[in-house]
Amino acid sequence: MSTANPDPKTQIILQAAWEGFSAYGFRKTSMDDIARGAGMSRPALYLHFKNKEAIFRALVEGYYATARAEITAALQVDGALSQKLARAFAAHGGETMEAMMTSAHGMELFEASMSVAGEAIEAGEASLRDLYTDWLADEAAQGRLRLSGEACDMARLFCACLKGVKHTSQSFETYRRGVQDYAALCAQALQL
Template identity: 40%
Template sequence: MNTKNQKEEESVTDPRRARIVHAALEVFLAYGFSRTTMDDIARAAKLSRPALYLLFRNKADIFRAVGAALLEQSCVQAEEALKEGGTLDERLMKALDKALFHLTRMVDASPHGQELIDVENRIAADIVAEWRERLVRLFARAIAEEAAQRGTDLEAADMPPDELAAMLFDVLEGMRLRGLCGKAGEEGAGRMVRLICLAVSRL
């Protein structure tokens, strides 16, 4: 693990860094990235500016730490949802809600949501890519386990679980780019999940 990623993961476990990350999230949502200053974050975290600089080099570092903490939490919650009882489609949709829809609703509720997404794509794209890969693995494992229980050979049907999981997230990203967010996006995800479940149960 490189030093940058290690420091970002420490934001989840170090109480001081975690407090800053929590405070910074509220400030970024309220004021956006460009208008937020290190002074704003220091005040929100109830720290002096020098104390803040002892833990983070700049605002971009804090933004990356916020993203890393949010996405780590979403993966943990998605994994828990996939392990719970219920049908495959229920578990997949619950995991999507924990991993993605909850974050989307939070960002969309901010008047600076689009700016935050743009900044995320610019300075935290690597974190988002790792998060997506991790979620694809989690969903692929759940799909593979369900197929095994049903005796469905997805590989023979040229529908390997990892490809189905990746396709699900490709569809979600495509809908987002087309502006299909909120309820419309969640309904679209539900249709894709049902198609996956049909493949698992009927092949």
């Protein structure tokens, strides 16, 4: 899972945690497993995080920070609207989506996300909606796309539909194709 935390020790801990969660699931991964994976003692790990739930929330927050940066970059690249949206929507899920959907414990990780990191997900989703809202409003003001309603409504639809693609896909390949198809559909609707 991508993280945007610049502290090297925290990065090592989060990477070890992600590897443990992916391999064993959230419930079966212990703080001992994470400490061992990070090459540190359990007491040293507790100096950084109070429990594995806090680690999981940090992973979710890192995912959203990375997604924001990658979506912003994708939307700023010159190119056709369909290409911009395809890159942005692919970045919306990022490498994390592939890792979760190909893990034997992917469904458990999706469930843990909601129960352990619901507030972080809510805040992250709001930040992505805001990013899309600002981009759509700016692009419409510059005459580069056509909005039939409010930018915030279209941004909300982007996020809701991408979540729907994620929750209804049986494999990462199905998810990837669904995201591409949705980007093409949105680009058609927004074209001048």
